Amino acid sequence: MSKSIETQKNAPPGRAPRNDGSSGGRMAGGERRQQIVRVAMRLFSQRGFSGTTTREIAQEAGVSEAMVFKHFATKEDLYAAILDHKACAGDMGDACAALGGAMERGDDAAVFSGLAQGVLHFHEHDTDFARLLMHSALQGHELFQMFWERNVRQMARFLCGYIRERQQAGALRDMEPMVIARAFIGMTLYHSLVNIIFDPQRSLLDIPNERAAQEFTEILLHGVATQATAGKSITKPSGQKKGLSTVRQSVAIAAKKKKSRS
Amino acid sequence: MSKSIETQKNAPPGRAPRNDGSSGGRMAGGERRQQIVRVAMRLFSQRGFSGTTTREIAQEAGVSEAMVFKHFATKEDLYAAILDHKACAGDMGDACAALGGAMERGDDAAVFSGLAQGVLHFHEHDTDFARLLMHSALQGHELFQMFWERNVRQMARFLCGYIRERQQAGALRDMEPMVIARAFIGMTLYHSLVNIIFDPQRSLLDIPNERAAQEFTEILLHGVATQATAGKSITKPSGQKKGLSTVRQSVAIAAKKKKSRS
């Protein structure tokens, strides 16, 4: 829990709070700063960086434009402050730690399902930040790169490590672990994107996060083919299937060579 | 390097050369219009709508700003023209038609793999449009809504129909078809998004589209668990599983009522 910088300092000494800041009135510097950040995040996430004016931010925060520039030297600085603060906050370590037990038990369903639920819940209860991230990704902002490195990439590698272990234990099939990781993160993250951005009315599919996580896990682990078909399909080498398994074998070999990558 | 590339085509018909279109010179109205659209799409996709100026567009197209407004009454009109043109062009009917053979044969692997390849190739060779779509989705532009209705939603419903058929034929397990469709489209589309936007250097995973399509299909149909594990997990009814299947049954009933597609 890094309660970095921000506020803390100028403690209001036992005085009447006086002011919720929603409009007009005076506020302690730190609080006002936080409020501006909150408002700015909402607006940036809705309209994008260049689609949001500093005047709008000031207006919604109930202060004059000059106040915004008292706290942040430039508009870009304000943007960076948001991404910076949030990117560092989301640690991803907590999420992984919560899965520790399931991992040691080798309970794959719990591991994958827990991971998916973590991601889905995070996005659901911080929609603004998720949208902001998409904006900054499209914009190619360097702070998105940072977020990608610190969170997504880390998670993918972590998941890969677990998958490799389980493959060696014989519980998972011998496929390129990163492909499996991408498939699962893909189902989950895409589902979030649809819920948040593409189809917030959920006109196509409207299920609670827990169930989505379970179903995706079920699909990842066991597939959607019936067992009869599954067995047939795996053992029987049709033309196309043969091609596939050849590819897969060469991949497995390549993967072993590449093992140095941590 | 800012010299606009574009222009090549429009054969000057044995006339005074005069014009390569790159700067100055005359062009037939329709061609110039198309060129402006092409340039605008590239810029909008890179910097977003409000991040792109009409001056930049004119400059890159090798004309004056006034020309842009001769062809498009407003900047918004230009934006709409792009989305409109492309959204209507991508028919999704072709893609589905190409899968017809595989569908009649009941070759699930070919159907899913073909679909994934279609999507992956489309995004790869029209990266600008994919990025533009993301921008317009975030912006909540009405033309994205249209694209979603006409393409993504249609594809999802189509896929659902196929999945239902195959479930009734006993080839696929009895899960909510839309969940399966979302899972598969999710793997595929997320993979595209990573390649195009999040990690264009492909630092985590760099495989050709054909292989990605095959591997995702394999995962969807058969899962990643080994068969021993798979059998155990499917037959053994844990508490969680029971709850899940109850939900699934009610869904299946609802699905039967809805069945209009033949």
Add this chain to the structure above:
DNA sequence: TTTTTACAAGTAAGCACTTACTTACCAGAA
């Protein structure tokens, strides 16, 4: 000739950011 394609040179509005000034708050001297 007329029509179409083009652009230089605008204009008014909007933008990020600044300046010069006012107000609220609180510690400590009277």
Add this chain to the structure above:
DNA sequence: TTCTGGTAAGTAAGTGCTTACTTGTAAAAA
């Protein structure tokens, strides 16, 4: 307690620059 001065929180009204969009005019094509 009551003054009082230092300072942080606040603003109205700019600054100069950029933006989307226009106008008037020239010239190539038909």
